[in-house]
Amino acid sequence: MPISAQSPLSRRQVLLASGGLALALAGCTTRAPQEPEPAPPDPLAELIDDHLELAAGYEAAIASAPSDALTGLAQNVQEQISALAGALALRAGDVPSPTPPSDTADPAAALGTVIDLEQTLVTKCGELALTQPAQRAPLLAALSASHQEAVEVLDD
Structure with a gap:
């Protein structure tokens, strides 16, 4: 039996070759890179939309039956919108104005x-106060309490 002039591969050479092959195969995938999923909308941004809807509701109520109490509560809602915008680091121009009522509704x-x-x-502000980061809890709890007071004033 003839003796080969080549010496067998060392363990180190085999490991390096298999590692190189694995790296080459890992870089040659057939799948396209996946785009990261978009982040869910911030609940405070959704809360601004809810407050804008409330502000429009106040405008409609004031248009149908003007009252100092409604006007004061409507101003309070505008301040709440500003506080939410501040918590999101939005500038005043970044927050849309409430959509004015299209017609005068039944009071x-x-x-x-x-x-x-x-x-x-x-309810929404109260739930968010419990689930959002701690730095948002005081704002959300205050909003919930303010809306509760408004309900009490309006029910009288």
Whole structure:
């Protein structure tokens, strides 16, 4: 039996060759790189939209039955929108204005809509105060309490 002039591969050479092969195969995938999933919308941004809807509801209620109480509560909602925008580091121009009412509604219906929106925000802000990061909890709890007070004023 003839003796080969080549010496067998060392363990180190085999490991280096297999490692190089694995790296080459890892870089040659047939799948296209996946784009990262977009981040879910910030709940405070959604809350701004809810407050804009409430502000529009107040505008409709004031248009159908002007009152100092409604005007004061509407101003409070504008301040809440500003506070939420500040928490999101938005500039004043970045927050849209509420959509003005298209027509004057029945005063009772307009007030009922405002009360429903206020009650929804009591719950939503309260739930978010428990689930959002701790630095947001005081703002959200204050918003929930403010909306609760508005419901009480409007129900009288």
